[in-house]
Amino acid sequence: MIYEIYEEYKNKYYDTQNEYEKVLTEKEKLFMMTQPSSVKFDKGVVSGGITDNTFEKYLILKEEKKIDQRLEEIKSILDDREKLLKLKEQELRASTSVQDKIYKYRYLDKLKVFKIAKLVGYSEPQIYRILKTIRNNLK
16 A cells, blocks of 8 residues: 555654754754853862863864764755655655555544545445554554
């Protein structure tokens, strides 16, 4: 069934989105180091010393962790996965299989079971049985 492949593509797309979010969060944490913060008065008084250039530190860490390269790669993968997902959705919408149609009506179009029953020509209990089969196949 096409809906099974569609679900697989959708899950991979969401996994890639999560990876993108992780790298973006990592970059954000590094950037937050460069932002001004309040003076900490709980430390002992020290005269002299070296002042840290937080922006240089940020750039060095960003380069060491190759954050920009990783973001570009993941963004490229994410775009490719999105294209695949859209193509599979088109294929799913064009499918003539009853299970694919019911999946499409229920999960993509968000239709109620009684409307699906009218569109497909099956009874509501039969639609519920097919939906149960679909859920079991997706586990």
